[in-house]
Amino acid sequence: MPDPRLAELSRWLPDLRLLTAPGDLEHYGRDWTRRWTPAPLAIALPANVDEVQTIVRWANERQVAIVPSGGRTGLSGGAVAAHGELVLSLERMSRVLDFDAVDRTLTVQAGIALQTVHEAAHCHGLIYPVDFAARGSCSIGGNIATNAGGIRVIRYGNTREWIAGMKVIAGNGELIELNRGLIKNSSGYDFRQLLIGSEGTLGIVVEATLKLTDPPPISQVMLLALPNMDALMQVFALFRTRLALQAFEFFTDQALQHVLAHGAQRAIDGDHPYYVVTEFDAVDERQQQMALAAFEHALEQGWVSDGVIAQSEAQAATLWRLREGITESLAPRRPYKNDVSVRISAVPAFLHEMQALLAREYPQIEVVWFGHIGDGNLHINVLRPEDLVEEAFIAQCEHVTRLLAATLQRHGGSISAEHGIGLVKRAYLESTRSVAEIALMQGVRKVFDPNGILNPGKLFATG
Amino acid sequence: MPDPRLAELSRWLPDLRLLTAPGDLEHYGRDWTRRWTPAPLAIALPANVDEVQTIVRWANERQVAIVPSGGRTGLSGGAVAAHGELVLSLERMSRVLDFDAVDRTLTVQAGIALQTVHEAAHCHGLIYPVDFAARGSCSIGGNIATNAGGIRVIRYGNTREWIAGMKVIAGNGELIELNRGLIKNSSGYDFRQLLIGSEGTLGIVVEATLKLTDPPPISQVMLLALPNMDALMQVFALFRTRLALQAFEFFTDQALQHVLAHGAQRAIDGDHPYYVVTEFDAVDERQQQMALAAFEHALEQGWVSDGVIAQSEAQAATLWRLREGITESLAPRRPYKNDVSVRISAVPAFLHEMQALLAREYPQIEVVWFGHIGDGNLHINVLRPEDLVEEAFIAQCEHVTRLLAATLQRHGGSISAEHGIGLVKRAYLESTRSVAEIALMQGVRKVFDPNGILNPGKLFATG
Known part of the structure; x- marks a missing residue:
């Protein structure tokens, strides 16, 4: 171990697991963005809260930057270590610590995977309702750091709503x-x-107490084909009023083509520009009838052109895969991602402007978008043409993102709905947060982390 | 206007309404605590955001302390101006600014009364679900400053859950x-x-965008008489599992006697030490049967000794008055108040210790307590005997509060569940928040309010 700082850390914590092999540095130094070359100093894998605290104190004394690291499924570079940082991975701290039936809470170490939390809740007849496709790899600590949202926000809200308590090692070591x-x-x-949502710049979450709740009522899943975009908000307004929605997800035909090419099963014939997957309570015949009536009303109005209701859990899973499989089907192309939001009432006007902008600025480039329409969140995936080199492609995307940010600002939206700012959105933060707010953020950061050792350079310039 | 600082403020804002008459100073200088002698410099009644901002800038330049002021229904002294502060009352800023049917939000000025918000939501077929007895006088700004809770938290959560956005003049004038x-x-x-919950020490909330939701399903109200305290948690566990609770409120026979003496109507005959008022969804016969079955099960088990289900809205109101009237019935006695919370699972053990403590430490003093058992919140009202002078009474109560704080600390509880810390609980903050946390709070405060002009001395010593 050549680095004297690491040698010292090992003296402070003789039992600490430290990795410095090139393969480990690469593996732990990057997240799902793949835009930066990993170059961490080393990887620390603490086994308990005391070790985390000692590492943070050592980092303060030796002025070593720390990148807190969960499942590294992040899409904004928040967990990237490209400048000699120590990656502090919580993957060995992944146990369920306690379940309380009266409080209906689950206390876990921060490195636990979301899916393991789901399973633990399930064992007690309850659910932890935050859910999204990365559930098998992402960690609760990372979910908290980005206030992760996902596909059930319309019913259950974001991670923020489900955290009853947490233990944190603040940047100052407390x-x-x-x-x-x-x-x-x-x-x-x-x-x-x-x-929650501070992206590892204020403290390292080491434990969290999660609220659990009753499983949702029996539901049905419906896939709808839509003839045009204006119909989208009409159908949403109708369904929201008539049904108890659990999810209302939207994607384009272009997105569908990618999922189908990736092995998913077609569920509606014909060509349709837009699709919705929606899930709603269907406890009894009355609710099922209301859903059918809503669908028929939408059909009569010309807001939907076709639809299918899942007749089994297996079919429901097939329909969901059309939406949930999109990100995975695009992953090999390493898309440039925008993850934006506006108020629901601003969606129609924003969508029109956004579509015009994308069509104008990406004439030769394929853009796949989809989103959680029920909470105003759109995901835009820009695919690099094979004949365009990465650098030029990113430069073009950054140019468009600047225009998109200006559009968002006019509509009161956010440059990051659920991915966080990290490195990827840092240059656009001022479209969402004012200069005065950013100055306050920098000030608050200095209070928690006076030496600026936690995730420096993420979110905003460390003042 | 003799004070040169006020003369200058009037030059900066010639249209600003400023009050300096002794009656006004007294009226606006105190809240419901009545423990401090009001002594503000003056009362400013700004009409708009610009005036608020200019006042804050003036206060920064002239080092004048500001006490932000809503309905002054606070119970912890957060709105008391006893040291020459300028009271900045938001009572003239009390309008509804916008309703958005798609976003289901109501945007209001911060000085609006909670009840006016309820009425505005009602006009649109929706509700703002935070509710408590002071609704007619308290303001949304004050609700936000203390993260107000109330009687529907078990179903809807605290104020924190219902704020979609806000405009704030930070302590630095931004x-x-x-x-x-x-x-x-x-x-x-x-x-x-x-x-939210910062008690006017970081910024002055001038506008808020409130989330609205659908009215709750048709409900029933039940009053239960309980033979002993252990039965309380049994009944709660039973009812929570079997019914969809909207409220589960608890009070003692002693509390009942005060409400009855204050004109409320007895609903259950006989002597019973404890009572519960609960409200739950009762949409159809099935739900009503389940409630009845739960009640009968509790009766068989000996957990309840009697009960009554309201047969009309009028009777439901009568039952609710038995709980909601308690605070008002005690008000003439100006009780010393504790407002504490623990996790629900810690309620039984804490209640036993607390009862023993109160019995031991207040042998000659009447103590009336009640609470929101469904969220672990207990209100303790200590009544001064006529033969005990105020000063000695307060000293004794402070002594007991120190012991209570130590008990709470052992049970992981909070010295303030929903009233805030203000002046009243400041000495006990360390029982709930660690020294490290308080230091971080003081640091964050300095970032938002570098000159310490906003509500100095409230919550913690201004560092």
């Missing part, structure tokens, strides 16, 4: 216990909420 | 617009959440 599972606690600033 | 009604927005620190 262990703080935030909220401790209380439902009511008006005792000063709610730092739990401040930490 | 106008910041937080979240702007977005459902998904992962673009850095969520200062909206930081401001």
